[in-house]
Amino acid sequence: MTVLRERLCAETREDIVVFAIGMRINRIWKPWKWLPVLFEMPPMLKEQAADPAIGLLSTRFMFGGRNIGVLQHWRSTEDLHAYAHGAGRLHMAAWQEFNARIGTSGDVGIWHETYAVPATRIESIFVNMPAYGLGVAGPLFSAKGDRASARKRLRRGAELPSGDR
Template sequence: MEQVLTERLCAETPGEIVVFAIGMRINRLWKVWRWLPVLMEMPPMLREQEADPSIGLLSVRPVFGLRNIGVLQHWQSAEHLHAYAHQAGGTHLAAWKRFNEKIGTSGDVGIWHETYVVPAGHSESVYVNMPAYGLGVAGTLHAAKGARASARKRLAATRL
Protein backbone atom coordinates (compact mmCIF):
# COMPACT_ATOMS: atom_id res chain seq x y z
CA MET A 1 0.00 0.00 0.00
CA GLU A 2 1.23 3.47 -0.86
CA GLN A 3 2.27 5.66 2.05
CA VAL A 4 -0.29 8.37 2.84
CA LEU A 5 1.50 11.70 3.25
CA THR A 6 -0.32 13.56 6.02
CA GLU A 7 0.65 17.08 5.12
CA ARG A 8 -0.48 19.64 2.57
CA LEU A 9 1.73 19.22 -0.49
CA CYS A 10 1.99 20.49 -4.03
CA ALA A 11 3.92 19.27 -7.04
CA GLU A 12 6.22 21.06 -9.42
CA THR A 13 7.41 19.74 -12.76
CA PRO A 14 10.74 20.72 -14.29
CA GLY A 15 9.25 21.99 -17.55
CA GLU A 16 6.56 21.23 -20.08
CA ILE A 17 4.48 18.18 -19.29
CA VAL A 18 2.00 16.18 -21.35
CA VAL A 19 -1.22 14.91 -19.80
CA PHE A 20 -2.57 11.94 -21.74
CA ALA A 21 -5.92 10.35 -21.00
CA ILE A 22 -6.79 7.16 -22.87
CA GLY A 23 -9.55 4.64 -22.47
CA MET A 24 -12.49 2.70 -23.74
CA ARG A 25 -16.25 2.98 -23.41
CA ILE A 26 -18.43 -0.11 -23.30
CA ASN A 27 -21.41 0.77 -25.50
CA ARG A 28 -23.09 -2.65 -25.52
CA LEU A 29 -22.60 -4.26 -22.12
CA TRP A 30 -23.96 -7.66 -23.21
CA LYS A 31 -21.32 -8.01 -25.94
CA VAL A 32 -18.57 -9.07 -23.53
CA TRP A 33 -16.79 -10.96 -26.34
CA ARG A 34 -16.36 -7.62 -28.15
CA TRP A 35 -15.22 -5.32 -25.33
CA LEU A 36 -13.25 -7.71 -23.10
CA PRO A 37 -10.48 -8.23 -25.70
CA VAL A 38 -10.21 -4.43 -26.05
CA LEU A 39 -9.92 -4.09 -22.28
CA MET A 40 -7.21 -6.75 -22.17
CA GLU A 41 -5.01 -4.76 -24.59
CA MET A 42 -4.08 -2.14 -21.96
CA PRO A 43 -2.17 -4.24 -19.37
CA PRO A 44 0.55 -5.35 -21.85
CA MET A 45 1.00 -1.73 -22.97
CA LEU A 46 1.36 -0.56 -19.37
CA ARG A 47 3.89 -3.34 -18.64
CA GLU A 48 5.85 -2.36 -21.75
CA GLN A 49 5.86 1.30 -20.69
CA GLU A 50 6.89 0.48 -17.12
CA ALA A 51 9.77 -1.71 -18.31
CA ASP A 52 11.52 1.13 -20.18
CA PRO A 53 11.95 4.42 -18.27
CA SER A 54 13.65 5.99 -21.30
CA ILE A 55 10.34 6.24 -23.20
CA GLY A 56 9.38 9.32 -21.17
CA LEU A 57 6.38 8.10 -19.17
CA LEU A 58 6.31 9.89 -15.80
CA SER A 59 3.17 8.57 -14.06
CA VAL A 60 0.14 6.33 -14.60
CA ARG A 61 -3.23 6.12 -12.85
CA PRO A 62 -6.20 3.93 -13.77
CA VAL A 63 -9.57 5.69 -14.06
CA PHE A 64 -12.84 3.79 -13.75
CA GLY A 65 -16.41 4.80 -14.49
CA LEU A 66 -19.62 2.88 -15.12
CA ARG A 67 -18.96 2.29 -18.82
CA ASN A 68 -15.56 3.96 -19.16
CA ILE A 69 -12.23 2.41 -18.23
CA GLY A 70 -9.10 4.41 -18.80
CA VAL A 71 -5.68 5.53 -17.77
CA LEU A 72 -4.41 9.01 -16.93
CA GLN A 73 -0.74 9.46 -17.75
CA HIS A 74 1.91 12.17 -17.58
CA TRP A 75 4.66 12.18 -20.22
CA GLN A 76 7.87 14.19 -20.56
CA SER A 77 6.84 15.52 -23.98
CA ALA A 78 4.49 15.05 -26.90
CA GLU A 79 7.46 13.69 -28.84
CA HIS A 80 7.98 10.92 -26.26
CA LEU A 81 4.29 10.01 -26.39
CA HIS A 82 4.20 10.03 -30.19
CA ALA A 83 7.35 7.90 -30.42
CA TYR A 84 5.82 5.30 -28.09
CA ALA A 85 2.50 5.23 -29.95
CA HIS A 86 4.22 4.69 -33.31
CA GLN A 87 7.03 2.39 -32.19
CA ALA A 88 7.52 -0.34 -34.79
CA GLY A 89 6.95 -3.72 -33.17
CA GLY A 90 5.42 -2.12 -30.06
CA THR A 91 2.25 -3.32 -28.38
CA HIS A 92 0.32 -0.12 -29.15
CA LEU A 93 0.48 -0.40 -32.94
CA ALA A 94 -0.50 -4.07 -32.81
CA ALA A 95 -3.44 -3.32 -30.49
CA TRP A 96 -4.59 -0.44 -32.71
CA LYS A 97 -4.51 -2.71 -35.76
CA ARG A 98 -6.53 -5.42 -33.96
CA PHE A 99 -9.13 -2.88 -32.85
CA ASN A 100 -9.59 -1.59 -36.39
CA GLU A 101 -9.84 -5.12 -37.81
CA LYS A 102 -12.19 -6.60 -35.17
CA ILE A 103 -14.25 -3.64 -33.93
CA GLY A 104 -13.80 -0.81 -36.40
CA THR A 105 -16.86 1.42 -36.43
CA SER A 106 -19.34 -1.26 -35.25
CA GLY A 107 -20.41 0.82 -32.25
CA ASP A 108 -19.96 -2.04 -29.75
CA VAL A 109 -17.04 -0.50 -27.90
CA GLY A 110 -15.45 2.90 -28.24
CA ILE A 111 -11.90 4.02 -27.66
CA TRP A 112 -10.73 7.53 -26.97
CA HIS A 113 -7.74 9.59 -26.00
CA GLU A 114 -7.06 13.21 -25.15
CA THR A 115 -3.65 14.88 -25.11
CA TYR A 116 -2.89 18.12 -23.28
CA VAL A 117 0.50 19.79 -23.69
CA VAL A 118 1.00 21.95 -20.62
CA PRO A 119 3.78 24.54 -20.91
CA ALA A 120 6.10 25.05 -17.95
CA GLY A 121 4.46 27.20 -15.31
CA HIS A 122 0.90 26.46 -16.37
CA SER A 123 -0.04 23.74 -13.90
CA GLU A 124 -0.53 23.58 -10.18
CA SER A 125 -1.71 20.94 -7.74
CA VAL A 126 -2.44 20.30 -4.08
CA TYR A 127 -2.60 17.02 -2.17
CA VAL A 128 -3.72 16.50 1.43
CA ASN A 129 -3.65 13.10 3.11
CA MET A 130 -2.68 11.44 -0.16
CA PRO A 131 0.10 9.19 -1.37
CA ALA A 132 2.23 10.64 -4.16
CA TYR A 133 -0.27 11.04 -7.00
CA GLY A 134 -0.42 12.44 -10.54
CA LEU A 135 1.90 15.41 -10.89
CA GLY A 136 3.30 14.44 -7.49
CA VAL A 137 4.71 11.30 -9.12
CA ALA A 138 5.63 13.04 -12.37
CA GLY A 139 7.37 15.94 -10.65
CA THR A 140 8.64 16.85 -7.19
CA LEU A 141 6.52 17.26 -4.06
CA HIS A 142 6.92 20.34 -1.85
CA ALA A 143 5.14 21.61 1.26
CA ALA A 144 2.23 23.84 0.20
CA LYS A 145 3.33 26.79 2.35
CA GLY A 146 4.54 30.34 1.79
CA ALA A 147 4.88 31.00 -1.96
CA ARG A 148 3.20 27.63 -2.54
CA ALA A 149 0.27 28.14 -0.14
CA SER A 150 -2.49 28.82 -2.70
CA ALA A 151 -3.26 27.88 -6.29
CA ARG A 152 -2.73 31.51 -7.36
CA LYS A 153 0.66 31.65 -5.63
CA ARG A 154 1.76 28.27 -6.98
CA LEU A 155 0.95 29.31 -10.55
CA ALA A 156 2.73 32.66 -10.10
CA ALA A 157 5.79 30.99 -8.55
CA THR A 158 6.16 28.46 -11.38
CA ARG A 159 6.07 31.18 -14.04
CA LEU A 160 9.19 32.94 -12.76
Protein backbone atom coordinates in the same frame (compact mmCIF):
# COMPACT_ATOMS: atom_id res chain seq x y z
CA MET B 1 1.29 3.25 -0.30
CA THR B 2 2.18 5.62 2.48
CA VAL B 3 -0.30 8.43 3.11
CA LEU B 4 1.60 11.70 3.38
CA ARG B 5 -0.27 13.57 6.12
CA GLU B 6 0.39 17.13 5.04
CA ARG B 7 -0.36 19.66 2.31
CA LEU B 8 1.99 19.08 -0.58
CA CYS B 9 2.33 20.26 -4.15
CA ALA B 10 4.31 18.97 -7.10
CA GLU B 11 6.32 21.20 -9.38
CA THR B 12 8.05 20.72 -12.65
CA ARG B 13 10.37 23.07 -14.45
CA GLU B 14 9.70 21.23 -17.69
CA ASP B 15 6.64 21.25 -19.92
CA ILE B 16 4.65 18.02 -19.64
CA VAL B 17 2.00 16.12 -21.56
CA VAL B 18 -1.17 14.92 -19.87
CA PHE B 19 -2.59 11.98 -21.79
CA ALA B 20 -5.98 10.44 -21.03
CA ILE B 21 -6.96 7.26 -22.87
CA GLY B 22 -9.73 4.77 -22.42
CA MET B 23 -12.62 2.73 -23.64
CA ARG B 24 -16.37 2.81 -23.25
CA ILE B 25 -18.43 -0.37 -23.21
CA ASN B 26 -21.35 0.55 -25.46
CA ARG B 27 -22.93 -2.90 -25.74
CA ILE B 28 -22.38 -4.59 -22.40
CA TRP B 29 -24.11 -7.75 -23.62
CA LYS B 30 -21.22 -8.33 -26.08
CA PRO B 31 -18.30 -9.15 -23.79
CA TRP B 32 -16.55 -11.01 -26.64
CA LYS B 33 -16.18 -7.57 -28.25
CA TRP B 34 -15.08 -5.41 -25.30
CA LEU B 35 -13.08 -7.85 -23.15
CA PRO B 36 -10.26 -8.16 -25.70
CA VAL B 37 -10.02 -4.36 -25.83
CA LEU B 38 -9.90 -4.22 -22.03
CA PHE B 39 -7.21 -6.91 -21.83
CA GLU B 40 -4.94 -5.15 -24.35
CA MET B 41 -4.19 -2.23 -22.02
CA PRO B 42 -2.36 -3.95 -19.10
CA PRO B 43 0.43 -5.38 -21.29
CA MET B 44 0.96 -1.94 -22.86
CA LEU B 45 1.20 -0.33 -19.41
CA LYS B 46 3.64 -3.02 -18.32
CA GLU B 47 5.72 -2.40 -21.45
CA GLN B 48 5.74 1.35 -20.74
CA ALA B 49 6.69 0.91 -17.06
CA ALA B 50 9.57 -1.41 -17.98
CA ASP B 51 11.35 1.26 -20.04
CA PRO B 52 11.85 4.61 -18.24
CA ALA B 53 13.66 5.98 -21.30
CA ILE B 54 10.39 6.23 -23.25
CA GLY B 55 9.35 9.32 -21.26
CA LEU B 56 6.35 8.10 -19.28
CA LEU B 57 6.27 9.90 -15.91
CA SER B 58 3.18 8.47 -14.19
CA THR B 59 0.05 6.37 -14.76
CA ARG B 60 -3.27 6.32 -12.90
CA PHE B 61 -6.39 4.25 -13.65
CA MET B 62 -9.84 5.85 -13.95
CA PHE B 63 -13.16 4.04 -13.67
CA GLY B 64 -16.66 5.39 -14.15
CA GLY B 65 -19.68 3.38 -15.20
CA ARG B 66 -19.03 1.96 -18.66
CA ASN B 67 -15.79 3.95 -19.01
CA ILE B 68 -12.37 2.55 -18.15
CA GLY B 69 -9.36 4.74 -18.65
CA VAL B 70 -5.85 5.72 -17.78
CA LEU B 71 -4.45 9.16 -17.01
CA GLN B 72 -0.76 9.54 -17.77
CA HIS B 73 1.92 12.20 -17.59
CA TRP B 74 4.55 12.11 -20.34
CA ARG B 75 7.78 14.05 -20.76
CA SER B 76 6.78 15.29 -24.25
CA THR B 77 4.41 14.79 -27.17
CA GLU B 78 7.38 13.46 -29.12
CA ASP B 79 7.91 10.72 -26.52
CA LEU B 80 4.20 9.84 -26.52
CA HIS B 81 4.06 9.65 -30.32
CA ALA B 82 7.29 7.65 -30.49
CA TYR B 83 5.75 5.05 -28.18
CA ALA B 84 2.39 4.98 -29.97
CA HIS B 85 3.97 4.51 -33.41
CA GLY B 86 7.10 2.63 -32.36
CA ALA B 87 8.01 -0.47 -34.33
CA GLY B 88 7.83 -3.52 -32.11
CA ARG B 89 5.70 -1.77 -29.47
CA LEU B 90 2.35 -3.23 -28.44
CA HIS B 91 0.25 -0.14 -29.17
CA MET B 92 0.28 -0.22 -32.95
CA ALA B 93 -0.72 -3.91 -33.12
CA ALA B 94 -3.55 -3.29 -30.62
CA TRP B 95 -4.77 -0.30 -32.64
CA GLN B 96 -4.76 -2.31 -35.87
CA GLU B 97 -6.58 -5.20 -34.16
CA PHE B 98 -9.25 -2.82 -32.82
CA ASN B 99 -9.86 -1.38 -36.27
CA ALA B 100 -10.06 -4.86 -37.84
CA ARG B 101 -12.30 -6.41 -35.15
CA ILE B 102 -14.45 -3.46 -33.99
CA GLY B 103 -13.99 -0.61 -36.45
CA THR B 104 -17.04 1.63 -36.35
CA SER B 105 -19.51 -1.09 -35.29
CA GLY B 106 -20.43 0.88 -32.16
CA ASP B 107 -19.88 -2.08 -29.82
CA VAL B 108 -16.91 -0.52 -28.03
CA GLY B 109 -15.74 3.08 -28.02
CA ILE B 110 -12.19 4.22 -27.54
CA TRP B 111 -10.96 7.72 -26.88
CA HIS B 112 -7.90 9.71 -25.98
CA GLU B 113 -7.09 13.31 -25.18
CA THR B 114 -3.63 14.88 -25.21
CA TYR B 115 -2.79 18.11 -23.41
CA ALA B 116 0.63 19.69 -23.91
CA VAL B 117 1.02 21.82 -20.77
CA PRO B 118 3.71 24.46 -20.32
CA ALA B 119 5.52 24.32 -16.97
CA THR B 120 4.41 27.89 -16.31
CA ARG B 121 0.74 26.80 -16.24
CA ILE B 122 0.88 23.81 -13.89
CA GLU B 123 -0.19 23.66 -10.27
CA SER B 124 -1.26 20.87 -7.95
CA ILE B 125 -2.24 20.14 -4.37
CA PHE B 126 -2.23 16.88 -2.42
CA VAL B 127 -3.54 16.62 1.15
CA ASN B 128 -3.44 13.33 3.06
CA MET B 129 -2.52 11.45 -0.11
CA PRO B 130 0.18 9.04 -1.16
CA ALA B 131 2.34 10.31 -4.00
CA TYR B 132 -0.15 10.79 -6.85
CA GLY B 133 -0.20 12.18 -10.39
CA LEU B 134 2.41 14.90 -10.71
CA GLY B 135 3.64 13.87 -7.27
CA VAL B 136 4.80 10.62 -8.87
CA ALA B 137 6.14 12.39 -11.95
CA GLY B 138 8.21 14.94 -10.05
CA PRO B 139 9.26 16.22 -6.65
CA LEU B 140 6.83 17.15 -3.88
CA PHE B 141 7.10 20.35 -1.83
CA SER B 142 5.33 21.62 1.28
CA ALA B 143 2.35 23.78 0.19
CA LYS B 144 3.31 26.77 2.33
CA GLY B 145 4.38 30.34 1.69
CA ASP B 146 4.53 31.03 -2.04
CA ARG B 147 3.08 27.54 -2.61
CA ALA B 148 0.12 27.94 -0.18
CA SER B 149 -2.67 28.51 -2.75
CA ALA B 150 -3.43 27.59 -6.34
CA ARG B 151 -3.07 31.24 -7.34
CA LYS B 152 0.34 31.49 -5.69
CA ARG B 153 1.53 28.20 -7.21
CA LEU B 154 0.49 29.35 -10.69
CA ARG B 155 2.12 32.76 -10.14
CA ARG B 156 5.28 30.99 -8.96
CA GLY B 157 5.32 28.87 -12.14
CA ALA B 158 4.74 31.89 -14.38
CA GLU B 159 7.72 33.64 -12.78
CA LEU B 160 10.18 30.85 -13.58
CA PRO B 161 13.02 32.22 -15.68
CA SER B 162 12.91 30.67 -19.13
CA GLY B 163 16.37 29.18 -18.56
CA ASP B 164 15.03 27.28 -15.51
CA ARG B 165 12.41 25.45 -17.57
